[in-house]
Amino acid sequence: MKNIYMDYAATTPVDKEVLKDMLPYFDKIYGNASSIHSFGIDSFNAVEEARERIGKLLNASPEEIVFTSGGTESDNLAIKGVAYQNKNKKKTKGYQIITSDVEHPAVLETCRYLEKDGFKVKYLPVDKYGLINLDDFERAISKDTFLVTIMYANNEIGTIEPMKEIGKITNENNILFHTDAVQAICKTPIDVVKMNIDLLSISSHKIYGPKGCGALYIRKGTKIQTIQHGGGHEYGLRSSTHNTPGIVGLGKACELGRERLEKDSLHMKKLRDILIKKIINNIEESYLNGHPEKRLVNNAHLRFTGIEGESLNMMLDDKGIAAATGSACSSKKLQASHVLLAIGLKPEEAHGSLRLSLGRWSTEEEVTYVSEVLPGIVEKLRKMSPLWNR
Amino acid sequence: MTDLYTEKVMDHFRNPRNMGEIKNADGFGKVGNPKCGDVMAIYIKVKDERIIDIKFKTFGCTAAIATSSILTEIVKGKTIDEALKITRDDVAKELGGLPAIKLHCSNLAADALKEAIKDYKKKKK
Numbered sequence: 077m078k079n080i081y082m083d084y085a086a087t088t089p090v091d092k093e094v095l096k097d098m099l100p101y102f103d104k105i106y107g108n109a110s111s112i113h114s115f116g117i118d119s120f121n122a123v124e125e126a127r128e129r130i131g132k133l134l135n136a137s138p139e140e141i142v143f144t145s146g147g148t149e150s151d152n153l154a155i156k157g158v159a160y161q162n163k164n165k166k167k168t169k170g171y172q173i174i175t176s177d178v179e180h181p182a183v184l185e186t187c188r189y190l191e192k193d194g195f196k197v198k199y200l201p202v203d204k205y206g207l208i209n210l211d212d213f214e215r216a217i218s219k220d221t222f223l224v225t226i227m228y229a230n231n232e233i234g235t236i237e238p239m240k241e242i243g244k245i246t247n248e249n250n251i252l253f254h255t256d257a258v259q260a261i262c263k264t265p266i267d268v269v270k271m272n273i274d275l276l277s278i279s280s281h282k283i284y285g286p287k288g289c290g291a292l293y294i295r296k297g298t299k300i301q302t303i304q305h306g307g308g309h310e311y312g313l314r315s316s317t318h319n320t321p322g323i324v325g326l327g328k329a330c331e332l333g334r335e336r337l338e339k340d341s342l343h344m345k346k347l348r349d350i351l352i353k354k355i356i357n358n359i360e361e362s363y364l365n366g367h368p369e370k371r372l373v374n375n376a377h378l379r380f381t382g383i384e385g386e387s388l389n390m391m392l393d394d395k396g397i398a399a400a401t402g403s404a405c406s407s408k409k410l411q412a413s414h415v416l417l418a419i420g421l422k423p424e425e426a427h428g429s430l431r432l433s434l435g436r437w438s439t440e441e442e443v444t445y446v447s448e449v450l451p452g453i454v455e456k457l458r459k460m461s462p463l464w465n466r
Numbered sequence: 467m468t469d470l471y472t473e474k475v476m477d478h479f480r481n482p483r484n485m486g487e488i489k490n491a492d493g494f495g496k497v498g499n500p501k502c503g504d505v506m507a508i509y510i511k512v513k514d515e516r517i518i519d520i521k522f523k524t525f526g527c528t529a530a531i532a533t534s535s536i537l538t539e540i541v542k543g544k545t546i547d548e549a550l551k552i553t554r555d556d557v558a559k560e561l562g563g564l565p566a567i568k569l570h571c572s573n574l575a576a577d578a579l580k581e582a583i584k585d586y587k588k589k590k591k
Contacts, residue, residue, distance in 0.1 A: 382525065383525065384503055384504075384525055384526050384527055384530070386503075386527035386528060387479070387526065387527050387528050387530075387531055390479065390527075390528045394480065412501075412503070422500075422501075423500065423501040423502070423503070424500035424501060424503075427500070427503040459485075460482065460485055460523055460524055460525075460531065461505075461523060461524070461525040462496065462505050462506070462507040462523040462524070462525055463500060463505060463525045464525075
């Protein structure tokens with residue numbers, strides 16, 4: 077039986093080089109990075125080396141990197157941290173946040189929470205590709221806007237938002253710009269200086285690092301407060317003993333990702349394009365979701381009329397293929413994906429969607445296999461479907 | 467109750483029984499809503515108040531397909547009165563349970579059957 081992983085957007089295996097670098101920090105170099113003895117200093121140095129590596133990937137200084145437990149925490153810290161810092165300025169500047177309808181729940185739910193706490197949030201709609209409209213965005217800005225949080229690339233449909241243009245506008249209006257770059261990092265070059273990004277969230281496990289570790293880039297001078305109180309680690313912004321093995325892993329993953337960025341991107345893009353072309357050509361009434369060009373190099377998001385995504389995924393799993401769907405039936409909330417609805421799909425269209433995401437180790441043989449297996453499965457499900465009468 | 471699908475669910479999903487349509491069915495019932503991600507259609511053939519043939523078509527998740535399939539097995543050969551007594555719980559039980567989250571949304575087969583019987587009775591009049 078085949079064993080094909082095409083769900084790299086959900087998580088990635090840890091790169092062997094990353095794992096090798098991490099291992100000593102479990103049992104050999106185990107000191108607390110905050111301790112003053114030699115054990116602690118060894119750990120401290122490892123943490124600082126990781127910080128440098130992440131900074132280098134983003135064109136940031138090491139002291140602008142704060143370690144967290146992952147993408148969700150980075151988003152929470154960025155948005156709540158900036159919001160609470162601005163809460164006292166209700167009457168002057170600082171009350172409104174601008175975000176989009178297609179954000180990851182880590183951003184959306186944080187914004188909704190802040191709404192309950194009295195903040196105003198403007199959710200920008202997107203077009204059929206999932207892109208925000210820059211004119212809408214500029215119009216939404218008011219004198220009360222203090223933070224914009226727009227994702228770099230969408231975790232479902234892979235659409236890449238106009239970062240540079242957003243950064244230009246926030247910069248001109250003296251508004252802080254946060255982006256969730258969890259899916260984009262190591263798949264497209266990111267320069268926080270050139271793009272005027274003030275805060276940027278990353279996660280380790282999407283880039284061949286370990287789970288349970290992430291980072292937030294915070295531009296020097298950004299006014300932000302902690303949301304996790306304690307011993308004052310990470311410049312007082314994120315208390316908690318350093319997860320040294322995780323941080324070392326994230327640092328190494330970023331270094332590898334930077335070195336391999338071009339090679340990995342070209343590899344994934346080539347496979348992605350073959351995959352999309354073969355599927356669209358071989359299956360009637362199959363469509364690509366998201367933007368044809370402005371999309372992540374590893375993301376193929378498709379939909380098929382008349383079938384439901386959870387059963388499609390289950391049948392793919394039976395053939396040894398791991399994928400994902402935006403169907404309600406696969407979600408814990410039993411609702412169709414908010415992203416797919418936001419791009420204007422009908423709920424029944426959203427249910428019939430499939431996300432295939434590629435990675436560093438995906439091969440052309442795998443892509444060929446998936447594109448050969450998929451038509452039969454879609455046909456089988458359509459034969460069963462009362463919504464398919466062709 | 468479990469969070470994962472039972473072997474029996476997977477068996478019915480992989481090898482659905484009585485899938486398809488019945489031409490000139492004596493009764494037809496369709497329930498669910500494509501918006502919610504589940505639509506089930508049931509066709510029945512009745513002779514002497516006994517369901518002698520039954521077929522289904524389902525748009526939906528694994529649980530939706532498995533519940534439809536097993537319902538047709540339970541129902542085949544039963545009288546109309548017996549068939550009317552079949553509940554959603556009976557269907558779930560026969561499958562060895564369903565994940566809690568799927569118990570309601572995807573377990574519509576018994577409802578579709580009731581609609582088909584209603585249709586049959588209406589036609590008979």
